[in-house]
Amino acid sequence: MIYNESLPDNLPSLCSKALLADVPCDRLVRDLRPDFFYRPASLERMCTSGCAAALSSWTSSVRSACGKNVSVPTDFDLLASPVVIPATLEHTFEFTCLRENNKFCGPVAALAAVFTDPGVSPFNYLSEAPEGTTDPGRCDSCIAARLRMRAGSPYFDGPIVASESLYQRLTSSCGITGKPVTTTTIDYSISEPEPTEDSCDGTQYTIQNTDDCYSISKAQGVATAWLLADNGLAAYCADFPTSGSLCIANKCDTVTVGVNQTCIAIANSAGITVTQLKAWNQVINPVCSNIGMMNGTTLCISPPGPRLPLPGTTDIPPLVPTTAAPVPTDAAAGSNKPCSRWYNVEAGDYCNLVILKFAISLDDFLFLNPGINANCTNLYAKESYCVHPVGDINTYAGRPGHVSITIDPNATFTGIPFTMLPNATVKGYSRPYTPAPLAKGVREDCVHYFKGDDYQFPPDQLGYWKSNCELAARNYGADNDNFVAWNALGTNVTDPSCSFVPGGRYCGSWNSQVVRTITETEPATATTGDGGPTPPAPTHSGQPQDCDTWHVVSSGDSCQSVADDAGISRDQFHDWNPAVGRDCSTNFWLGQAYCVGVSEDMGDMSTVASSTTSSVTPGPSKPEPPGPTHTGQPSDCDEWDVVETGDTCGSLAESNDISLSQFFDWNPAVSRDCVANFWIGQAYCIGVSS
Numbered sequence: 291m292i293y294n295e296s297l298p299d300n301l302p303s304l305c306s307k308a309l310l311a312d313v314p315c316d317r318l319v320r321d322l323r324p325d326f327f328y329r330p331a332s333l334e335r336m337c338t339s340g341c342a343a344a345l346s347s348w349t350s351s352v353r354s355a356c357g358k359n360v361s362v363p364t365d366f367d368l369l370a371s372p373v374v375i376p377a378t379l380e381h382t383f384e385f386t387c388l389r390e391n392n393k394f395c396g397p398v399a400a401l402a403a404v405f406t407d408p409g410v411s412p413f414n415y416l417s418e419a420p421e422g423t424t425d426p427g428r429c430d431s432c433i434a435a436r437l438r439m440r441a442g443s444p445y446f447d448g449p450i451v452a453s454e455s456l457y458q459r460l461t462s463s464c465g466i467t468g469k470p471v472t473t474t475t476i477d478y479s480i481s482e483p484e485p486t487e488d489s490c491d492g493t494q495y496t497i498q499n500t501d502d503c504y505s506i507s508k509a510q511g512v513a514t515a516w517l518l519a520d521n522g523l524a525a526y527c528a529d530f531p532t533s534g535s536l537c538i539a540n541k542c543d544t545v546t547v548g549v550n551q552t553c554i555a556i557a558n559s560a561g562i563t564v565t566q567l568k569a570w571n572q573v574i575n576p577v578c579s580n581i582g583m584m585n586g587t588t589l590c591i592s593p594p595g596p597r598l599p600l601p602g603t604t605d606i607p608p609l610v611p612t613t614a615a616p617v618p619t620d621a622a623a624g625s626n627k628p629c630s631r632w633y634n635v636e637a638g639d640y641c642n643l644v645i646l647k648f649a650i651s652l653d654d655f656l657f658l659n660p661g662i663n664a665n666c667t668n669l670y671a672k673e674s675y676c677v678h679p680v681g682d683i684n685t686y687a688g689r690p691g692h693v694s695i696t697i698d699p700n701a702t703f704t705g706i707p708f709t710m711l712p713n714a715t716v717k718g719y720s721r722p723y724t725p726a727p728l729a730k731g732v733r734e735d736c737v738h739y740f741k742g743d744d745y746q747f748p749p750d751q752l753g754y755w756k757s758n759c760e761l762a763a764r765n766y767g768a769d770n771d772n773f774v775a776w777n778a779l780g781t782n783v784t785d786p787s788c789s790f791v792p793g794g795r796y797c798g799s800w801n802s803q804v805v806r807t808i809t810e811t812e813p814a815t816a817t818t819g820d821g822g823p824t825p826p827a828p829t830h831s832g833q834p835q836d837c838d839t840w841h842v843v844s845s846g847d848s849c850q851s852v853a854d855d856a857g858i859s860r861d862q863f864h865d866w867n868p869a870v871g872r873d874c875s876t877n878f879w880l881g882q883a884y885c886v887g888v889s890e891d892m893g894d895m896s897t898v899a900s901s902t903t904s905s906v907t908p909g910p911s912k913p914e915p916p917g918p919t920h921t922g923q924p925s926d927c928d929e930w931d932v933v934e935t936g937d938t939c940g941s942l943a944e945s946n947d948i949s950l951s952q953f954f955d956w957n958p959a960v961s962r963d964c965v966a967n968f969w970i971g972q973a974y975c976i977g978v979s980s
Contacts (some may be wrong), residue, residue, distance in 0.1 A: 292320075292375065298362055305372055307404030308355035313348050315341035315383075322382045325445050327400035328412045337387035337394070345383055349376040377476075381445045385820065388435060395432035402426045402433060420847060429464035442471040468806065491596075492520075492539035501846055503527035506536065508546060514587035515573035516540040516594055526583070540594035550583055552735065553578035556751045560591035579772075579800075614680050622673040624661030627686060629676035641666035646679040657683070708962060729794030731778025736797035740940055742790030744950035749786070755962040759788035765950075765964055766798035776800050798940055827883035828920050828959055829870035837866065839887025850876035856886035881966055917973035920959035927956065929977030939964035946976040 297306055313319075316336035318328075332344040334946045353373045361369035362465055387397045399806060404416040411417070419425075426433060434457070434586075440448050441457040457471055460548065495510060504527070507514040518525060520539045536844075544561060553574065568574045570590040574581060612628035618632050633644065641662070645655050657678040662669060668866045669675070726741055728734065745758040755761040760783040763773040776797035781788050790796055797927060827842045843853050849870065853863040866871060866885040869877045917932040931942055939960065943953040956975040959967045 300452070301360060301362070301372070302356070305352070305356035305444045308348075308352045309375060311345045311348060311351065313341075315344055319383060320379070321343075322379070322386050322572040323411055324382050324385055326386075327396050327403070327416070329415050329872070330394060330397050333387060333394045333396060333710065333824060337383075341388070342383065342942050345376065345380040345960045347548040349373060349380050351853045352376050381443060383437055384438070385443075388432075388439060390432045390435040391433070395436050395440055398430060398432035399436055402428075402430070402788050417558065428460065429466070434460060434464065434466055434469065438469060438471055442473045444474060444476045453535060463591055486592065490520075490537035490539060492537055492541065494535045496535050497531060497533055499532075502530075503530040503587070504586050510538045511541045512538055512588070513540070513544060513571055513573075513590040513594060514584075515571060516542075516590065518925060540590075542594040543592035544588040544592035544948070545591050547586065547587050549582065551581065555580055556581075556589065557593075561938060566593070587906055604906045609678075611678065612681055612977055618674040620672065620674050621663050622659060622670065622675050625659045625676050627658055628677065628680040629658060629678065630680045631676070631678035632674040633677045634674045635671050636670060637671045639671065641917070644669070644675070644677065644839050648678055654679070654683055657686075657689070658829060687829055691846060726795045728792060729777070729791055733776045733794065733797050733800060734802045736776065737793040738767075738797075738799035738944045740798045740944055741949060742794045742796055743792045745790050746792060746942075747962060751962050753961060754965065755963055756784045758785050759783040759785075759974060761963055762796070762798065762940060767936070767938060767941075768799065771796075798944065801838055815849060820831050825883040825921065827881055827943055828868065829883050830877055832868040833885045834888050837885035837887065838888045839885070840883045841886045842883050843878065845880065852884060852886065858886055915973040917971055919973050920957065920967055922958040923975045924956055925977050927977065928971045928973035928977070930980045933968065935969050935970060937970075939968060942974065 292490070294306075294310060300367060316338075318332060318336050319341060319721065327867075331458060332363070337827055352375070356372040358371050362374070364374060365372045381830070386396060400414050400416050401423060402421065402425060404419050408418050415957075418877055437457045437460055440446075440451045442452070443449070452471075452473075460466070461469065479519075479725070495506065497506070503514060503517070510517075515525075517523075517536065517538070520537050520621055523530065531937060543560075545556060545603075547556070553564050553567055557567045560567075561751070567589065570593055573584075574589075613630070614628040615630050615632060616767065617626070617629070618634070620634065621632070631648070633648065635644070640654065645652055655675075655677065656664070658679060662675075679686065701952070723741070728739075729742060732739075734919045740762065745762050746882060746929065747761070752758070759773070760770075760780060763783050764768060768776075773779075774781070775784055779788055804908050814851075823838060823840070825840050827840075839856065841856060843852070849863060853860050856863075863884070863886065864872060866888065870884070871877060901952075906926065913928055913930065915927075915930045917930075929946070931946060933942065939953055940950060943950045953974070954962060956978065960974070961967065
């Protein structure tokens with residue numbers, strides 16, 4: 291299970307031999323992780339009674355051979371008895387191979403995880419729920435069994451699960467009885483971290499009877515969070531000591547946080563930036579959303595800690611000489627420009643040797659010594675040549691940077707002094723419409739608002755979502771609890787009764803803003819055929835214009851099943867739908883329409899325009915969509931917006947000053963819950979000419 295080179299050299303030989311013993315288990319067992327889900331086939335292969343017995347025997351032999359007086363290093367530089375190695379692996383094996391009602395529990399948990407959070411994950415072999423499966427639910431016996439084992443285990447997150455009574459709450463809500471937690475303990479020793487001697491880089495303060503956390507930080511000129519961190523105390527002044535001394539190290543100019551103050555307001559009043567405020571007070575999160583939890587505490591509005599001394603002066607000469615050296619008596623003819631260094635040429639020298647020696651280019655060397663010809667054949671020994679200019683050589687007369695200015699000290703200034711120029715003014719932006727009033731209790735500092743009228747969908751149109759509140763929260767990418775707090779909803783967003791009052795505005799986004807740019811180009815008029823019926827759903831490019839029979843893909847369909855149902859061959863299906871891969875792995879999508887029949891009397895005609903890559907003919911006045919479009923968008927659409935990462939239906943409507951109902955009316959291919967046919971890079975209509 292382990293290799294010799296991974297063990298410390300100072301282990302007793304019997305202990306090392308026990309640790310290095312062969313354990314007859316599948317090779318996957320040695321790399322098991324408790325946070326991974328493994329495929330059923332892998333579990334069948336490795337979860338054998340023989341392996342379980344071998345691991346138990348290995349743990350016992352290591353415990354016997356090594357005892358508790360020998361130690362090996364573990365996480366956080368702590369030392370533990372060597373039995374920690376087989377014991378931890380044995381627990382991970384038991385958890386991975388856990389069964390309930392004669393079935394492995396890992397795949398059940400994997401299925402529940404993908405129903406809760408679908409998508410590719412490094413921990414789950416499933417990225418989406420297989421066809422025909424249902425969500426096991428939190429009350430499934432396997433889900434409960436896995437939580438029960440964690441709650442009774444001293445390994446990994448077991449102590450946390452136990453301390454929060456997660457299993458007890460699950461059994462209570464699900465009505466599970468007769469399944470108590472079986473608690474196990476660690477039978478090996480772990481060293482405690484060696485205490486370090488407390489040292490204070492600042493001053494010591496003795497706590498007085500009338501002191502508390504807030505009064506000390508205010509009186510001593512230190513941010514409350516710095517006071518707690520420098521003394522190893524609990525956050526939010528919990529269990530603050532009433533006696534003893536405190537280290538006051540990171541002093542600064544402070545301000546007390548008031549009720550409902552924001553980071554911007556604090557920074558503006560202190561004359562600093564929000565970036566500085568967060569840098570000097572690292573307790574503030576990146577979006578300042580936890581500032582409301584700091585009422586009464588002090589924050590730094592200047593750099594915390596001791597001030598660095600000002601740098602002293604230095605006698606090191608400048609890298610670029612600023613004064614000329616005396617001209618030697620043997621200076622070469624023509625070498626009369628200001629020069630900071632001269633070189634007396636010796637016999638055997640030549641130009642390239644000199645310029646390499648003094649790190650000067652040939653052009654500069656010839657410029658400083660104009661008596662030398664272009665071929666450098668008249669460099670004479672026993673004469674001195676300039677090899678370094680004074681300052682920047684480009685400021686010399688005849689060089690690109692040379693400027694000759696003559697200043698008349700008696701001239702008078704005839705322009706307008708800078709201090710007399712008028713102050714710049716800017717015309718305020720006038721909103722093209724009057725926004726609706728905020729609904730009762732809604733925050734006044736949100737980035738995005740939406741109208742309550744836009745979310746009045748009846749239950750049968752909500753699709754996956756349980757209420758209009760949940761639909762709005764998802765469209766704006768908001769956390770459920772935050773969304774409730776911003777809008778004073780009084781109930782959870784998943785409650786079917788949660789709703790919005792028409793005529794009022796509600797908060798969709800408080801602490802983030804998506805800056806959008808709308809590109810308007812020439813309009814598009816979709817090219818349509820005049821023979822076959824209109825496709826009943828979005829289509830791909832390349833389908834024949836004389837197609838008169840369509841099939842919309844639903845769950846469970848395949849290329850072969852669609853062809854069989856239509857009474858056509860597989861080759862005909864691919865000929866009429868060339869965008870679909872021959873192995874049916876690409877461009878075969880749910881909700882998309884595919885051609886399964888063509889009329890026999892229309893001959894060879896051009897293909898129908900695609901809904902994803904539209905074939906368009908520019909019109910005389912309407913702008914062309916700046917990206918692929920869906921079917922059903924109005925022909926008089928004159929404004930488009932292309933979806934980018936982070937966009938939602940709600941944010942797209944909000945940033946373009948239209949209602950969500952208008953967005954869905956003008957883009958009927960998009961589902962009302964914004965789940966289907968809302969794609970990155972696709973163009974959507976956000977304005978019409980009529």
